[in-house]
Amino acid sequence: xxxxxxxxxxxxxxxxxxxxxxxxxxxxxxxxxxxxxxxxxxxxxxxxxxxxxxxxxxxxxxxxxxxxxxxxxxxxxxxxxxxxxxxxxxxxxxxxxxxxxxxxxxxxxxxxxxxxxxxxxxxxxxxxxxxxxxxxxxxxxxxxxxxxxxxxxxxxxxxx
Numbered sequence: 001x002x003x004x005x006x007x008x009x010x011x012x013x014x015x016x017x018x019x020x021x022x023x024x025x026x027x028x029x030x031x032x033x034x035x036x037x038x039x040x041x042x043x044x045x046x047x048x049x050x051x052x053x054x055x056x057x058x059x060x061x062x063x064x065x066x067x068x069x070x071x072x073x074x075x076x077x078x079x080x081x082x083x084x085x086x087x088x089x090x091x092x093x094x095x096x097x098x099x100x101x102x103x104x105x106x107x108x109x110x111x112x113x114x115x116x117x118x119x120x121x122x123x124x125x126x127x128x129x130x131x132x133x134x135x136x137x138x139x140x141x142x143x144x145x146x147x148x149x150x151x152x153x154x155x156x157x158x159x160x
Contacts (some may be wrong), residue, residue: 010048011141012034037117041100043116093124101148102149114131136149
């Protein structure tokens with residue numbers, strides 16, 4: 001059996017004119033994130049981790065922000081395309097570990113629905129996905145409330 005680890009990170013600044021999509025769900029009552037797509041920082045980091053582990057590059061190669069086809073697109077649709085690509089090439093997802101760093105919004109109240117949403121997209125049991133919210137103790141751009149940082153690690157297993 002062949003195993004591969006992938007890691008992905010992403011950062012987006014807050015934008016008061018946008019909705020906040022995070023972990024595949026809409027978090028109402030909070031400023032959104034600036035970006036070409038819906039700017040779901042956690043899903044973008046997850047996409048990068050999956051693409052890296054499977055050897056298919058990164059999110060910018062597959063979904064360039066210079067392509068208007070991806071303008072405003074839901075990141076969950078991009079994640080589904082990535083899942084289809086890696087799955088068709090023989091990769092199974094063993095587990096996913098996500099960290100979202102921000103002072104606000106609090107992640108814990110949304111964690112279970114985020115995990116369920118991602119599990120449904122990737123067709124894996126929810127217990128293979130963990131999402132953790134962390135603060136940066138008021139340090140740096142996340143501590144100042146300027147944006148959100150996410151880091152994701154995945155383990156893939158090659159079928160056959």
